[in-house]
Amino acid sequence: MLLRRAHNLVCYWRDGAFVIQNHLSGTEVSLAPMAVEILAAFTDPTTADEVAKAFPDHDPESCRAAVAELHGFGFLVADDEDAAARDAHLAEHWRSWSPEASALHFSSKDAAYTDSPEVNADFRAGTRSPLFKTLPHADRILLPRAPLDVDADFVRTLYRRRTHRRFRREPLPLPVLAGLLAMVFGPSEFLDGDDFGALMKRTSAAGGSRHELEAYAAVFDVEGVTPGLYHYNVLEHSLELLDEGFTRERAAYLSFDQEAVAQAPVTFFVTAVVSRMSSKYRAPRAYRVMLMNAGHLGQTFALTATALGLGPFQTAAFRDGELEAALGVDGITETALYVLAAGVPDERPEERYTAGLDAFRRARLH
Numbered sequence: 588m589l590l591r592r593a594h595n596l597v598c599y600w601r602d603g604a605f606v607i608q609n610h611l612s613g614t615e616v617s618l619a620p621m622a623v624e625i626l627a628a629f630t631d632p633t634t635a636d637e638v639a640k641a642f643p644d645h646d647p648e649s650c651r652a653a654v655a656e657l658h659g660f661g662f663l664v665a666d667d668e669d670a671a672a673r674d675a676h677l678a679e680h681w682r683s684w685s686p687e688a689s690a691l692h693f694s695s696k697d698a699a700y701t702d703s704p705e706v707n708a709d710f711r712a713g714t715r716s717p718l719f720k721t722l723p724h725a726d727r728i729l730l731p732r733a734p735l736d737v738d739a740d741f742v743r744t745l746y747r748r749r750t751h752r753r754f755r756r757e758p759l760p761l762p763v764l765a766g767l768l769a770m771v772f773g774p775s776e777f778l779d780g781d782d783f784g785a786l787m788k789r790t791s792a793a794g795g796s797r798h799e800l801e802a803y804a805a806v807f808d809v810e811g812v813t814p815g816l817y818h819y820n821v822l823e824h825s826l827e828l829l830d831e832g833f834t835r836e837r838a839a840y841l842s843f844d845q846e847a848v849a850q851a852p853v854t855f856f857v858t859a860v861v862s863r864m865s866s867k868y869r870a871p872r873a874y875r876v877m878l879m880n881a882g883h884l885g886q887t888f889a890l891t892a893t894a895l896g897l898g899p900f901q902t903a904a905f906r907d908g909e910l911e912a913a914l915g916v917d918g919i920t921e922t923a924l925y926v927l928a929a930g931v932p933d934e935r936p937e938e939r940y941t942a943g944l945d946a947f948r949r950a951r952l953h
Contacts, residue, residue, distance in 0.1 A: 589632040590654070590663040591671075594678035597690050598623060610686075610694040611677050612661045612670065622662075625653055629663055677919050683865050688874030692922070696907040700843040744894045751898030752847040754930030759852040761811045763895055764804075767929065768819055771888045772802045783867075787821075790891075791883040794876040799863035800884055801921070803829070803914050805838045808852035816913065829915060841910045842926050847900040851928035855888075856905075856914060857881060860921050881924045888927050898932035901925065 595611040604617040607626075628638045639650035657663045664671035681689040736742060770790060778796070780786040786796040793800075802819040804826060806812050816833035817826035839849035848854050864877050885901050892899040905926050911918040 588665055589634060590629055590658060590665055591632045592626050592629040593662055593664050593670075593674050595674055595685070595689065595693070596626070596662060597686055607660075607662060608690075608694065609661050610690045611674060613694070613697065614661050616660055622653065622657065625650070625657060626662060632666065673919070676917070680861060680920050681865070683869035684871045684874055687871035692874065696918070700904040740894075744890055748889050748893045749898065749932075750889075751900055751930075751932045751934075752845070752850075753933040754847070754850040754852065754898065755933045756808070756850070757852075757931055759809045759897075759930065761809055763897070764806075764809050764812070764853060765824070767888075767891060767895060767897070768802070768804070769824060770891045771884065772800075772819055773821055773824055789884070789887075791880070791887040793880045793883065794864070794873070795867055797863045797867060797880075799859045799861065799877060800880060800924070801858045801860060803856040803858065805833055805854040805856065806852075807835050807838075807854075818914075830913070833913070837913070840906075841913060842902060842905050845902060845904065847902075847928050848926065850933075851900065851930040853930070854926065854928040856910060856923060857884065857925035857927065858911075858914065858916060858921050858923050862920060878924070885925055885927060888929075892929040896931070897929040898934075900928040 593609055593611075596607060596609055598605070598607050600606070601617075605620050605622075606615060606617050607622060608615040624642075625638060628641055635651045635654040636647075638654060639645075639647040642650050654663065658665075661670055664674055677689065677693070678685070772789070774787045775790050776788045778786045778788060780796070787798050788796060789798060804817045804819055805815075806817060806826070807814050812826070813828070813831060814833075815828055816830040817828055819825075820827050835849055838854050839845065842848040842854075859877055859881070861877075864873055868876065889899040889901065903925060905923065907923055908918060910923050911921075914923070916922070
């Protein structure tokens with residue numbers, strides 16, 4: 588059997604052990620450093636017998652056994668295997684960002700989400716980092732705390748924003764959903780980018796105006812919209828049906844059964860089309876920009892939802908591979924980044940969330 592070394596490998600020392608990791612498959616194994624010498628012999632497709640000849644000081648059977656073990660771990664692949672095709676697919680589409688960005692992104696996918704009592708108890712016991720940083724010996728200028736206009740609409744929206752996890756079971760009006768999609772994910776204008784062609788702007792900052800982020804809407808209770816999973820077509824301002832059988836229960840499962848997703852009338856899955864960013868910005872640092880873009884968009888979503896009288900929710904806890912399969916994306920050229928949801932908050936009437944603004948109104952500046 589002809590084997591070659593997988594493209595997506597990183598090696599490092601951890602706690603005195605030599606570790607080889609395939610960040611695409613998630614396999615991470617401590618092995619003897621000699622494994623690197625064997626892997627180095629498989630740059631081009633070759634057989635275990637040929638490689639055994641390259642190590643005359645070692646028993647051929649032990650070399651062949653080591654090759655079989657490395658193949659079993661996915662560190663060596665045969666070109667007719669599905670793993671080899673996926674390995675080559677990632678190597679091609681993340682070439683300019685590898686290994687730095689691809690190792691971080693793929694090794695952190697499909698991580699277990701846990702609300703560990705032990706970790707929380709440890710955190711409450713005082714092992715957490717300080718909430719504020721101060722420079723004790725620095726000269727200080729005390730600043731006024733009150734906003735210029737505490738009753739301005741934007742200021743009120745800013746201080747009313749909260750992350751909500753419980754929603755009323757009432758339908759969302761279609762114009763509200765349409766407005767939320769348009770203001771967050773839709774184009775605010777188009778620009779002439781000269782050699783870069785026509786560029787779109789959104790209401791959120793985006794490095795190089797690449798706008799690599801896509802939105803998929805899981806609609807469960809919106810007036811006039813058949814429940815199901817949709818892709819938001821930015822150019823047409825339309826919802827494209829992907830799966831009419833997509834349920835609340837499925838959405839909640841994909842988000843580790845978080846209550847907010849189970850209750851919200853609409854949930855949004857945000858993905859990134861990697862080549863939109865990597866085709867222009869070819870250094871691995873651009874991966875940071877892609878994540879920051881998702882953060883910018885998430886904050887715009889939260890403020891817009893709040894301004895529309897909705898409660899926003901956002902989470903990074905989701906089952907990457909299963910969610911990407913549900914969306915019909917391959918997880919390599921297009922990958923899931925963020926889960927957002929919104930609905931009418933299920934809150935007590937007295938919960939007005941104005942404490943911060945009320946404090947500003949009472950402030951006495953000296």
